[in-house]
Amino acid sequence: MEKRIAILPGDGIGPEVCEAAIHVLKEIEKLYDHQFDYTYGEIGGSSLDKYGIPLPEETLTICRKSDAILLGAVGGPKWDQLPGDKRPEKGLLGLRKELQLFANLRPVMIYDALAQSSPLKDEIIQGVDVLIVRELTGGLYFGEPRERRELGGETLAIDTLQYSRSEIERIVRKGFELAKSRRNHLTSVDKANVLESSRLWREVVDEVAKDFPEVEYSHMLVDNAAMQLIRNPRQFDVMVTENMFGDILSDEASMITGSLGMLPSSSLSADGPGLFEPIHGSAPDIAGQNIANPLATLSSVALMLAYSFSMHQEANALQEAINDVLDAGYRTADLTSIREQALTTTEMTGKVVEALRKKVQ
Incomplete structure (x- = not known):
């Protein structure tokens, strides 16, 4: 099955957790013989820095042509002093409105x-x-x-x-x-x-x-x-x-x-692409350190597979893989007080991929 996915990394830890999601999606492609085509767009603060607006028309076009949208996060103190219509969050609100994403499921x-x-x-x-x-x-x-x-x-x-x-x-x-x-x-x-x-x-x-x-x-x-x-x-x-x-x-x-780092969300329209994102926000204080928890984003991918692509077997396997990793005791920094035990974003993503392979093979 071939599906088009719009990737909107956004701000803060958004690019890191989206990278984790792509890694898992590529594994699902191999395990289940699917093809996912990824197109990247700007939104939020990153778009403000590049285009001067939080939601460019190019991003809307990319999203409208896609079967589903994966969003990292928007916002951060860098843009807090901007007027309301220029704030990063306005990009997300605009995306919801333009695509008529009327139903948010958490x-x-x-x-x-x-x-x-x-x-x-x-x-x-x-x-x-x-x-x-x-x-x-x-x-x-x-x-x-x-x-x-x-x-x-x-x-x-x-x-x-x-x-x-x-x-x-x-x-x-x-x-x-x-x-x-x-x-x-x-x-x-x-x-x-x-x-x-x-x-x-x-x-x-x-x-x-x-x-x-x-x-x-x-x-x-x-x-x-x-x-x-x-x-x-x-x-x-x-x-x-x-x-x-x-x-x-x-x-x-x-x-x-x-932990906010564990919860996914989906935003659905009547007949267009759905938007899938973690609810934890951009966490700018840990951005770029490779310590963000990717599991909310990976659970959001599971929702995407189920709601947008009707790939329920794949969605269940991914969610079970996340459960298995947690049951095995693996933790990111937000889930443990023992610093030496905390996995990086990349390491936790790798553990989920390993668990997913065991589920399928």
């Missing part, structure tokens, strides 16, 4: 070998398997007007929270579809006691639920959801929510696992 699972890394008690986290489905192209991050005004001699900052019925319906429907393929339970998270957009959100959930009678669903206010994620995360199967709530809750949930 799985939160416990690796048994890393359970001790979680700040939560073992009896709370054992068996956690949550999928957070976040709306990605609407809400406060995209609403207009977005501006500053002078009123009565004082500066006002204005952001607009806006959602249409159709925007809500498509993400809620995706949430129900995913719940149906998992454990048939969906939790819709909103702030309907305060926000009009959340009241519309809740109405749409009730309407869409009629098409999924086998899926048990419930509504939960976002503040309670934040508490319940720590108190009893096992109660959740699929959580679906709007853009900003999903941003906050998914980062909170990531700490259940003990």
Whole structure:
């Protein structure tokens, strides 16, 4: 099978973890007789340095012509003083908007070998398997007007929270579809006691639920959801929510696992290429040192194989290889306090490749 992959390394450790992903993808090509064609594009700070904008048209063209997109990370203190429309993160937001990547999927699972890394008690986290489905192209991050005004001699900052019925319906429907393929339970998270957009959100959930009678669903206010994620995360199967709530809750949930370096994500459109990326950010303080944890990116590759290419056997083999490496005791610096035991990015990637070969051969 031949597939085209757009590679957007971005900033900080992005190039390093993308290099790790390419190494694994090339191994999958050999083991399963596939052909992946890679085309590189600029985004974020690296694009600002080269083109003066965070998302050039050339990158959009590369992405539109691809079957899937792998992103490293964007951002860093180097660009923190730039105006909002010039910040690296604007490139990622623009990519989501231009490609209509409306559904962000963030799985939160416990690796048994890393359970001790979680700040939560073992009896709370054992068996956690949550999928957070976040709306990605609407809400406060995209609403207009977005501006500053002078009123009565004082500066006002204005952001607009806006959602249409159709925007809500498509993400809620995706949430129900995913719940149906998992454990048939969906939790819709909103702030309907305060926000009009959340009241519309809740109405749409009730309407869409009629098409999924086998899926048990419930509504939960976002503040309670934040508490319940720590108190009893096992109660959740699929959580679906709007853009900003999903941003906050998914980062909170990531700490259940003990390390941002372990969690992948995917952003899907209705009919175009999906975007796959680790959620750990650019980590500029360790960039270029070959010590970044590549496992979140490699898990993102597994999601790419499954969601974009329907290569479920390959995806499962890769994820099992990651599990085997962790079970064998191998760790990167973020996963161990014993410096001498920490593997480099390159070494950890090599261990995953070795485990993958054993799975397949």
